[in-house]
Amino acid sequence: MAKAAVRYCVIDAFTDSAFKGNPAAVCLLEEEKDDEWLQAVAREFNLSETCFLTRLNGSRFALRWFTPTREVELCGHATLAASHFLFSYGLAEESDRVEFSTLSGTLTARRIPSNNDRFLIQLHFPASSVVEYNGDDTSYVSKCLNGASFDEIHSTLPTQDILVLLPSYDAVCKLEPNLDEIKKCSGRGLIVTAVATSEFDFCSRFFCPKFGINEDPVCGSAHCALAVYWSRKLGKSHLIAYQASARSGVLYLDVDEEKSTVVLRGEAVTVMEGSVLV
Template identity: 55%
Template sequence: MAKKPVKYCVVDAFADSAFKGNPAAVCFLEEERDDQWLQAVATEFNVPVTCYLTPITNSYHNRFRLRWFTHLNEVKLCGHATLAAAYALFWSGLVDTNIMIEFVTPNGLLTAKKIPPINITSVSDLHEFLIEIDLPAHPVMESNFDETSQISEALPGASIINIKRTQIGNDILVEVKCGKNVTEIQPQFDAIAKWPGRGVIISGIAPPGSGFDFYSRFFCPKDGVDEDHVCGSAHCALASYWSKKLGKCDFNAYQASPRGGVLNLHLDEQNQRVLLRGKAVMVMEGCILV
């Protein structure tokens, strides 16, 4: 029997206009597909992450299985594609907008809810809303990666203040002197791929008057994403790191990639969870026919 076509959409997460933020393909599955097919489709889309939503039967209609794939491999957690998946469900009317969505994922249970605008003045405002997703915080630890020559080779121009490691993501976190320095660095991806762990986060205090607390960028060539446009999971570590540095738990953050993206973060008092808010934009819809 031929497989049913699979509906999909492409959403720009952490953006308030198209072709900004971080794109994700969201695929709506009516039945399970094997991992080879999931990876082949993600490779075909060739966006930073493709995610798959499958309704969970014998449950209320706002619970879904959620998996994430880059064009090379499956990943354990992806913040921007989770936000994109939630936006797609709310935008399409597939879920009740007044009820929290639950995602059953390889990284445990995640939730998402819609936060509508306070003042609605036009029909277009109905699609202008924030999504809040609840993600695990990533504790930051001391790093034993102290090869200055390797760091200088991989991040030329970086004025390094501190080097840490994220416990969950296993990323190297490098604080530099300021947000301007974050934007100036020209990463050498072949050199970064030789570093231990998954990838490297660079971050610095935002410029005065910018409206942000810190800037960041994220490089992950091992997962086939040289520079992530806007990385939600990296901010689960950045929230923990800057909370200790700045003595606060609420942040406005800017990921200074070429596409750029804005995130609002809240770290709970137990340093266990991060509430991450952002906007999203629907870019295209279609069907996978195979």
């Protein structure tokens, strides 16, 4: 008996233009697949994230995220891509709200009408904590930055990313990090950030080579920490962020520290659709 094909789309998240933002493969499962198969498919797509949806009931879905090398507990851009997929193809019973059961708990996404029949996706994510850097000294961070100057170092929880404040927007854009050193970090990866141009509140880049992602084009989960950090630093709860990767991306953020939540908003564009045949 032939195996049922698995429907998929590749969706660029946190952008309004094709081939920008962060691409994610979104696969809709009609039957259970084992973890080995899920990881093999993610490795085949070889994108920063491949996610898998399974309908639970109505507008509630199970959602799992895989990099080319492992499953992760939270991914912002692939959640936005999954939401865009469900809303665009009318696959959820509710036209403007879906709910996901994930390793990070229940996450919700809403469809927010925009201009010219387009729409934003609004995600409610748990806020990350930004704490004092827990390293013994700063020489390791300097090695990660290939000797580039920096102003502050922090750690994020629960991901244990190293968050580094650089002197300027240009310093973020021009950074050439040492990926071999970043692979040695005890946590997930390295975030660099700085104040941005007048159009945006701040900019950032994120490097995660130990998860098979040398540079994540636009990282939603990193912004769960960045939003908290810059909200405190700038004294404002609504922020517009620019991820300064080669593909680039824009995120609209709202921080509610009392409720420990970060609301992320962004657009997405479907660029491919097809079937996994095996």
